[in-house]
Amino acid sequence: MCRNIRTLYNFEPPATDDEIRAVALQFVRKLSGFNKPSKVNEAAFNAAVDHIADAARTLLASLTTTAAPRDRQQVAATLKLRSARRFAR
Numbered sequence: 001m002c003r004n005i006r007t008l009y010n011f012e013p014p015a016t017d018d019e020i021r022a023v024a025l026q027f028v029r030k031l032s033g034f035n036k037p038s039k040v041n042e043a044a045f046n047a048a049v050d051h052i053a054d055a056a057r058t059l060l061a062s063l064t065t066t067a068a069p070r071d072r073q074q075v076a077a078t079l080k081l082r083s084a085r086r087f088a089r
Contacts, residue, residue, distance in 0.1 A: 011069055
């Protein structure tokens with residue numbers, strides 16, 4: 001799957017609508033192969049992003065867990081450290 005799509009579930013604070021839409025956009029870009037669709041395909045592309053974002057919101061709202069929510073800053077720091085180690089060569 002696309003490396004830019006990140007997990008949005010079980011974070012404190014919860015995922016925002018902008019984050020959900022960004023993930024949906026990345027998913028549709030990956031699926032379609034378009035970074036930016038042509039004018040002819042723009043309506044279908046945007047409709048797909050809207051549908052995926054709605055489905056993601058529904059999914060995130062319906063999931064349950066007993067695990068404690070993860071801290072966004074801590075996860076971001078861990079990912080930055082991993083990236084720095086990976087590309088330090």
